[in-house]
Amino acid sequence: MPAKPHGGKLVNRVVAEDRRSKLLEEAKELPKIEISKETAVEVENIAHGVYSPLEGFMTRNDFISVLETMRLENDLPWTIPIVLDVSLDELEKLEIREGDVVALVTNGDVEALMEVEEIYEFDKREYAEKVFKTTDLDHPGVKKVFEMRDRLVGGKIELLNRIENPFEKYTLQPIETRVLFKELGWRTIVGFQTRNAPHLGHEYVQKTALTFVDGLFINPVIGKKKKGDFRDEVILKAYEVLIEKYYLKNRAVLAILRTEMRYAGPREAIFHAIVRKNFGCTHFIVGRDHAGVGSYYKPYEAQEIFEEFPDLGITPIFFKQFYYCKKCYGYVNEAVCPHRGDDIIPPSGTKIREMLMEGKFPPREMMRPEVAEVILSFEKPFVD
Known part of the structure; x- marks a missing residue:
């Protein structure tokens, strides 16, 4: 439930x-x-x-x-x-x-x-x-x-009235997601917070978590963001093609969270978990430097803060360092892969953005070509 x-x-x-x-x-x-x-x-x-x-x-x-x-x-x-x-x-x-x-x-x-x-x-x-x-x-x-x-x-x-919503087709309220999750037969649901178009690192995290639960709720933040972030419509179109081509049907749902990023790091990680709990999620993915900006927070501070909230009512799923390994031929993490140095390629959002800004396709070990194609189809994929 x-x-x-x-x-x-x-x-x-x-x-x-x-x-x-x-x-x-x-x-x-x-x-x-x-x-x-x-x-x-x-x-x-x-x-x-x-x-x-x-x-x-x-x-x-x-x-x-x-x-x-x-x-x-x-x-x-x-x-x-x-x-x-x-x-x-x-x-x-x-x-x-x-x-x-x-x-x-x-x-x-x-x-x-x-x-x-x-x-x-x-x-x-x-x-x-x-x-x-x-x-x-x-x-x-x-x-x-x-x-x-x-x-x-x-x-x-x-x-009394709702304001204009250009992303109405992607909008589900908590009362609706709860009905949908029940109809899909999901008893355990993991929420994924994002403000980015998906790269392979995101997909690895989502599918790893999905191995242990019934369904995945991909819930991008749609609203005011900082310069250099992906535009809202780019994020949504990129996820649509990823889900269509690389996820089992009825195992993933895409719907938006209309709010603005606060970039409050650890505090915002807890806030994001509470919001997904209200949508019906039983679990919540917390990655490295969740909701961080610059170097204001320690790399895993957004995970450590959950120790202070044993009564939160939603189970966090933590991911440490993960990367593409040339010798393992896939995405792995430091707990299972013995390789280091030149054998590993960490997923770099900054590097991916730079390549996309130059109109280049990131390597396949960084981003699905179908996702990159969608992003590059936009004249201005990033916030000015």
Whole structure:
């Protein structure tokens, strides 16, 4: 059976159709907080239970507890703040107070209602230091924190409208993946997080894990990324061809996670595991330097942090160093292959990107030619 949702119950904050028209009419008279597309996606994630047990943006006690202990105030594991930042000037201009109900608006359209439970200040430097282990503005996550507005607004949300989703055909909500996994007869499901087009190293990790479970849930992050990352549509098309040509039918499912990468390393690894647990995964693949960027985290720090969460409710599957071995004629890892030196070719995402940027096909021991062909069919496969 799929894993139980985090906290025991799958959150649903989507307004029923019979109430929707009435609430949309009422929203016309409410104060309106304009939110970004990225924040609007997070509202949807809350509403559909992707972030269960959260029912809205964090209030002060949960926010502080997550920073200090990596747990919610009720002691449930949670490592990344899910917060709504608003400027004090905007709050005063709109005369928003605790206890009010406000409309969350994207591009002029009401997306959700929010009950303002708490308005509070926060320390950006502390936020960055706790979550990212650095205050270096070269870190993309830190940079975003320091660009946040000066107040956080916490409270439950109710979703009235969904924002535009260019990847609707790849979108499944947790309630849908859980039904699908049951229909496929999967009792054990391993989740795979990615922000890259697949190379052979990824395929090796996925298929190794798939040896021990019933199904594989490939769940790419689709949303704002840093310069040089693969574009969303490239990732999806590359995985489509890989699954079609190299995976057994009914053993792998591809669906997206709409959010942005935070590059928080170990904390984000736990967060990613919790999200996949909400989709129904019983296991989660954690590779080397999961969700890392630059050299801010130790190579296996994102694996070591799982020791602090024996009550996580999803089983991590760790992969250490793996590579292509010329003598073994395939992908292996350091636990089974005796060869070293020139005999091994580590999968280098950087090298693969460089070759693709030059319009070249990476060697077959690095990437499937069908995958490379799909990537090279795009004029601009990488984020500018």
